Amino acid sequence: MSRLPFFFILTGILGFFAYHLFSLLSLTGWLGDDLRGPEGWFHAHLFVLGWASMLAMGAVYQLIHVILQSDIYSLKLGYVHYFTFLIGLAGMLYGFIQGDVRWIAGSATLALIGILIFAWNMGVTLFKASRWNTVTVSAALACLYLVLTGLTGMLMGLNFAFGQWNGLHERLFGAHIWMGTLGWFGMLITGFSYKMLPMFYLSHHYPARLQHAVLYLWNAAVILGAAAFLTGIQGLMLWCALLLLAAALVCYAYHLEQIQDKRNKNNPGPGIRWSVYVTRAAAAFALALLIYAAQDPDLLLDSRVVLLAGWLYLGGWVSLTILGYASKIVPFLWWTHKYGKQAGRPGVPLMAGMLSENMVWRGMMAMAAASMLLVSGILLDLAEVMMVGGTLLSLISIAYMVNIAWVFKR
Secondary structure (H helix, E strand, O other), rough: OOEEEEHHHHHHHHHHHHHHHHHHHOOOHHHHHHOOOHHHHHHHHHHHHHHHHHHHHHHHHHHHHHHHOOOOOOOHHHHHHHHHHHHHHHHHHHHHHHHHHHHHHHHHHHHHHHHHHHHHHHHHHHHHOOOOHHHHHHHHHHHHHHHHHHHHHHHHHHHHHHHOOOHHHHHHHHHHHHHHHHHHHHHHHHHHHHHHHHHHHOOOOOOOOOHHHHHHHHHHHHHHHHHHHOOOOOOHHHHHHHHHOOOHHHHHHHHHHHHHHHOOOOOOOOOHHHHHHHHHHHHHHHHHHHHHHOOOOHHOOOOHHHHHHHHHHHHHHHHHHHHHHHHHHHHHHHHHHHHHHHHOOOOOOOHHHHHHHHHHHHHHHHHHHHHHHHHHHHHOOOHHHHHHHHHHHHHHHHHHHHHHHHHHHH
């Protein structure tokens, strides 16, 4: 087994710790400030790129072999991607802290080169395999949206440096966030779950028609939303994009139920069950937001609504889904790497014993509860409640990830 996925996963774990440690140092006060400042940029990029994308990329490098039954196009390119992206990200974060545009621009260029290498490596791998289905198409589109996110970010950086497209900057910013969150993470999570959830539940002969519906609806939502920001025609156009996204989430949540109905294994692990729970919650929130904004679509651009929706999506659905799947992926990868060739010999631990399921269940439940407290603070506009909820979330999250990381000591 290649060590490349471990490079990304371990770095993602370190990024996770760093994000929550910095949040504790600020007592999550940055959430109540203007997220368009250096501190907000620092925390947002550390979260999105430093841990969530790092861990996701590591999972892609490992799972693409399972999905395609073929090797990655180039492991060497994978290592070049890792170091290029890591150095670029570190430079960007330093630039945000210092408020140095030159550092941000130069490092962002390096990070974008890393993303382009990743997309090329994945693209060639997928096209050489020529096994096109909802899983592989979703993975390809996720990489495309990641590239477009990097390109729009680069254009914003150039605008900061030269200030030539002032009217375009806000539109680029909206498209950058929309494609990075909904396009990259949305396509990756939904697509890979079509392979992984049946595997963990041992499900067979379940209907797959809704996978196509989710693929079309989710991509239509991403494209329409990005177009709404880029053209400056937001309001109703953005609400229509939310309508498509809500429909996609409802279809996706129902499809997960279809997979569960055809299961041959009752307990896939607490992390996997929680990934289903948070998907239901995400679908319910999307519908509630859709109804709320129906009275006035411009409400979707209200700063408090944006903060709430962004946190529930990234800090809720994306984060908890990744953490849930990590509780299965990390032990599997490490056991296979260390003990795979010794399976069945005396003294070799069982894969099921690598990580306590009770600890995973309690950790996921505690993180969900702390997230709800933080969300309550955002809804009520109470900084004290946000501080308590955010602090508890960071402390619980660190304890949860320590439990995951301890697998590497077994």
